Amino acid sequence: MLIKPLLDENELLRKVTMGNEHAFKILYDHYRRLVYPRAFYLLKSESLAEEVLQEVMLKLWQTAGKLKADTNLAAYLTTLTRNRSFTLLKRKALEAKTDLELGKGWTEQDNGTEEGILLADTKKLLAKGIALLPPQQKLVYELCHLEGMKYEEAAEKMNLSVETVRGYMKLALRFLRAYLKTHTDVVALLVIFKLF
Structure with a gap:
């Protein structure tokens, strides 16, 4: 075009x-x-x-x-x-390719208690990552991801443009994914995907 x-x-x-x-x-x-x-x-x-x-x-x-x-x-x-x-x-x-490799030999088992503990630990780790975000990114993440506000609502509340809110959310998510990847193992990453 x-x-x-x-x-x-x-x-x-x-x-x-x-x-x-x-x-x-x-x-x-x-x-x-x-x-x-x-x-x-x-x-x-x-x-x-x-x-x-x-x-x-x-x-x-x-x-x-x-x-x-x-x-x-x-x-x-x-x-x-x-x-x-x-x-x-x-x-x-x-x-x-990674999913295919991880899927080989994977058997479904009920590890409810273990998964629950892992999920709780991951939520604590996520909370630590959120605390490390710059103030504007942290506020956008909390408003949009935790409180469920739309970008437009968060932009109005923060007196910012919708594009700026989107940019802050993108940066926050990128940081949190990187933070979680460096502070957890592969099994925990599989549980983390339930949080995002």
């Missing part, structure tokens, strides 16, 4: 560098029509395409000040989208 650049794109990028959320929203709304369809075409998954969209736009928010004035933003975002999509495809292939 061919997306024409915005007339005042360089000015919008300059404003984004200064933290202007309105300028970012204009860029986000304009270029989501490029990023999401491309990610969906590559990944064949709405949720994964949405994940790529959020990550690409978060990257734009973080790198807007580093882009040169003559940067072709559409090409830049297309490259980010392709690279992130391929990374996700590789991860999914690795997960499928």
